[in-house]
Amino acid sequence: MDAPGAKQYEALSIEAAATQAPPGALRRAAANGSVRIGAGALGVLVLIALAAPWLGTVDPTLFDAASRDLLPGRSGEITTLDGEKLRHTFWMGSDSLGRDVYSRVIYGTRVSLVVGILCALLALAIGIVCGLASGTLRWLDGILMRFMDGLMAIPAILIAIALVAMWRGSLATVIVAIAIPEIPRVTRLVRSIVLSVREEPYVEAAISLGTPIWKIMFRHILPNCIAPLIVQGTFICAFSILVEAILSFLGVGLPPDIPTWGNVMAEGRQQFNDFPHNIFFPGVFLAATVLAVNVLGDGLRDTLDPKMAKRV
Amino acid sequence: MKAVLEIRDLTVALPAGGERAHAVAGVSLGVERAEIVCLVGESGSGKSVIAHSVMGLLPAALPVTAGAIRLEGEDLARAPGRRLRELRTTRMSMIFQEPMTALNPVMTCGAQIDEVLKEHTALAPAARRAKILDIVREVRLADPERIVASYPHQLSGGQRQRIMIAMALVLDPALLIADEPTTALDVTTQAQILKLIADLQARHGTGVLFVTHDFGVVAEIAHRVAVLRLGELVELGSKQEVLTRPRHEYTKMLIGSVPGLQPRARPLAPDALVVLATRKLSKTYSEHGWFAPRREVHAAREVDLEVRRGQTLGIVGESGSGKSTVARCVVRLIDPSAGEIRLGGEEIAAMSRAALQPLRRRVQIVFQDPYRSLNPRRTVGEAIIEGPLNYGVPRAEAIERARRLMELVRMDAGALGRYPHQFSGGQRQRICIARALAMEPELLIADEAVSALDVSVQAQVLALLEEIRTRLDLAMLFITHDLRVAAQVCDHIAVMQEGRVVEYGPAEQVFSRPRHDYTRALFDAAPGRGFAFGSA
Amino acid sequence: MLGFVARRILATVPVLLIVAVLVFLMLRLTPGDPAAILAGDAASTEQIARIRANLGLDRPIVVQFGIWIGNVLGGDLGESFYYKTKVATLIGQRLEPTLALATFTILIAVLVAVPLGVLAAWRFGGWFDRALMGFSVLGFSVPVFVLAYILIYLVSLKAGLLPVQGYRRIADGLWPFLTHLVLPAVTLSVIYIALIARVTRASVLEALGEDYIRTARAKGLPEVRVLVRHALANAAVPIVTVIGIGIALLIGGVVVTESVYAIPGLGRLTVDAVLARDFPTIQGVILFFSFVYVLINLLVDLSYLVFDPRIRY
Secondary structure, eight states, X not given: OOOTTHHHHHHHHHHHHHTTOOOOHXXXXXXXXXXXXXXXXXXXXXXXXXXXXXXXXXXXTOOXXXXXXXXXXXXXXXXXXXXXXXXXXXXXXXXXXXXXXXXXXXXXXXXXXXXXXXXXXXXXXXXXXXXXXXXHOHHHHHHHHHHHHHHHHSOHHHHHHHHHHHHOOOHHHHHHHHHGGGHXXXXXXXXXXXXXXXXXXXXXXXXXXXXXXXXXXXXXXXXXXXXXXXXXXXXXXXXXXXXXXXXHHHTOSSOTTSOOHHHHHHHHXXXXXXXXXXXXXXXHHHHHHXXXXXXXXXXXXXXXXXXXXXXX | OOEEEEEEEEEEEOOTTSSSSEEEEEEEEXXXXXXXEEEEEOXXXXXXXXXXXXXXXXXXXXOEEEEEEEETTEESTTOOHHHHHHHBTTTEEEEOSOTXXXXXXXXXXXXHHHHXXXXXXXXXXXXXXXXXXXXXXXXXXXXXXXXXXXXXXXXXXXXXXXXXXHHXXXXXXXXEEEESTXXXXXXXXXXXHXXXXXXXXXXXXXXXXXXXXXHHHHHHHOSEEEEEETTEEEEEEEHHHHHHSOOSHHHHXXXXXXXXXXXXXXXXXXXXXXXXXXXXXXXXXXXXXXXXXEEEEEEEEEEEEEEETTOEEEEEOOTTSSHHHHHHHHTTSSOOSEEEEEXXXXXXXXXXXXXXXXXXXXXXXXXXXXXXXXXXXXXXXXXXXXXXXXXXXXXXXXXXXXXXXXXXXXXXXXXXXXXXXXXXXXXXXXXXXXXXXXXXXXXXXXXXXXXXXXXXXXXXXXXXXXXXXXXXXXXXXXXXXXXXXXXXXXXXXXXXXXXXXXXXXXXXXXXXXXXXXXXXXXXXXXXXXXXXXXXX | OHHHHHHHHHHHHHHHHHHHHHHHHHHHHSSSOHHHHHHOTTOOHHHHHHHHHHHTTTSOHHHHHHHHHHHHHTTOOOEETTTTEEHHHHHHHHHHHHHHHHHHHHHHHXXXXXXXXXXXXXXXTSHHHHHHHHHHHHHHHSOHHXXXXXXXXXXXXXXXXXXXXXXXXXXXXXXXXXXXXXXXXXXXXXXXXXXXXXXXXXXXXXXXXXXXXHHHHHTTOOHHHIIIIIIIHHHHHHHHHHHHHHHHHHHHHHHHHHHHHTOOSHHHHHHHHXXXXXXXXXXXXXXXXXXXXXXXXXXXXXHHHHHOHHHHO
């Protein structure tokens, strides 16, 4: 039953297979246009946030009644904490208390980035644990998913608003309050990946080879979650930045002395007709940041998980 | 006899950077009126590409760069899209491989056939309905009224394929292209569909271009055969010539790889050690929800089996017969609902997972899909040593074992550092066999392990399994739906139908003197069973 | 099929229960005396004591929950100390503007987004596709309120085409009703258009990759028919699902939009209540919104009966 000539044909297929090796995912990601634009813009924002004190700003809490409601580009006086009066150009104008909008916007970058990143990390961490638990422990699955369904039924912004109202606004409470509504989505994602990977023959092979469950989890299942979670993480980051701004804008977020884009806009609501700069400058920064993160997420999704490229 | 289809020097390009420049290069063949021409080849041979190019269904990435495709004298390769659309189902039709997904799930079957009539004819609704019912009757579907009003998911695979055939032939085209239409069907259903196609073709005088990889099917229905290899036409001739007196080396190799339906007589030691014995093994799935009727599926019913050292037991059956369920119960990937499984002396059916751990090494399994059986992120070497490491074998020794096993499965030991995507399907399957053998098991289960492989690769892997079985004195449980493969490899055969074992005995006896009706039906349905390949 | 309907309806019960528990716990987890919180900062000791007795705050917590649920099911969502009216009445008063805004928004969004998505999927990778994807990222990145101000600035303040803020009841005239709603609805619909267009594109793309599309083309059908009768028909389920899920986004967006455009709807009510720490109203509004969301999702699930015959039989 020897098949003559079979060996040559096999040799051909080795060569054929070897040339099809796909390039590394990271390389692909780095080459993607969206990733570059998004990451680049984010990099600039991070630099701005880090270099805030040296970008021609003053302490964002400083104010001077004499310099109220100045239009962008005008210069005026500003009183430092020691009582000194400085001559200062208000690049983005000043608000109704005489605070420098430019400084508040630049420092606001810090708050937004911190909130975005920490919320994403928190939601991902808790979501991964819940998702893994739900996907592997049958008895836990029912209860946990019902709970997550209930949590998802309450609109995210309302949960955030309610939680901040309960606990009073501070950076920590805002971060937790914004992260909590995002947990169910991450849990669902991880759980669905766990459930589908569990069915794969290579996982079944690992079971029959006697590999313990926790090793199977880390070695075979979790690596499949990394790419979708990175993508999801960027979208959570963008959403968190947005929600924080909304909360501050409505007056139910961080206390008004902490400079956030939402707070600056909240200040400027009353006089929008006459002094729109209070709204526009932080608004542009906000839109640009959220856009950068979303574009990055889009690009990452297209490259890290090509199957998802055709999905939302 | 005027040629219905004439393909001359057809060349289809592949996108740059692939393994070769052309999917199809300089192929010429023809289909006459009332004749069936089979296009045979392994994966990557370009047979499907040729079929799609005739219909004009190739994606933009695969352009026709040279040659002519003449349908009743008209050149299709240069025809505009509108003309091609006019010709589809009126002069040429195509049916595809997967009946489960080829029909629109949200339209009734009748509406889908009606679409053809509405698009290409000016018939009134009553006339259309009459025509639809006629064709549905002609494809031998009982109760045409109900079928026409049904949605695809309410029909079986065989019934859906008949609907596809109905849609293709309702306007009586001159050419029917069939792209592996029976590959996804059970053996008995396949036999019915093949007969249906042959009958319809004879009655209407349709020319058929039938694409397949299965030589049994070729033997069953072809008039002429064209053999393709890597995009080139290697041999073309009548069925008798090509199958019994092949001229080209490649064809000879392929024909030689087709297993015969005669089991080889092999001396059996009747008192060899019983490695595996199951007694009344059962698995029932029950589905219950609120307000939903309680549904019970008996995947396996009171299955009794025995496998001895150095011997192979084959479990043969169609889909839904329960053969895979039995295999997975034995490996305890799923838990049996009732019955005993004795491995060596130990009863493992009711054992807890913890107690099972030390016993898992005694039985190992190789799965069907080589592309999903290896973790794509770990090297092949890591995959093979994973098992031994779990049982305390020191790493250095495990690696040494992996090296020896790679050689045993006829692969380069230096390839241990590579990733699965760098290997072909057949090679991956060998790696999976090596991985299973690394545990030094007493029982090796092959669950449709060669079903997804090309026929030549299949022959190699079967030969390998045979060699391993003899050398290591292994007991093997071989699950398959393919009777030829079973005849090749198995000493004993168990035939399963709907969860029960309906026939059990030495291979020779089961093949030559089957007792149960179902077994007889299975054998009758095996395509090309009367044909002696390469005999001349 | 009846089983499907019954099962879906029953499945909402545990979800609603959990929502109720979460909302109930919100108050109990706030630091401070729940009765005092509910009564408000300006309440007298008798009022606080009365509330304590009413809600049975000295009884075991399970009993408290029972009492509260009993009230809710009876239509009593408590009384707002800020507005000095029953919360249920407040919600009733503010319902019309929010409903009008939401309906308008969804109509605009679906009518614009679905065709755009189908077109993008059909010409996958082409200029239209990339333009749409780019626009949609922009659409859900620019915050609703920023967009609102931009539009107000351009359309109302500079061009004077539409009124800046406010709401006119439909009973007071159709034209003022419409003109006051146009800007808010368009603002809010942008994010929604972005989302629905994306999902439409994705599901149609997925449908176009299926085997039955190849069969449809092999039958010689014109491309338009293939797109609509075969691809879109099968893509309907995910699209409708997302429209349902998007309601939650809509509710969130409503809160901000009503704030900016000074529309006296439920969103404004929520914000004002939070600023005033008016707990009964906060609880009532959250309960109401969640209930609506669960209801919408139930309707979406039931709509599958129309779109997917596999569920019917």
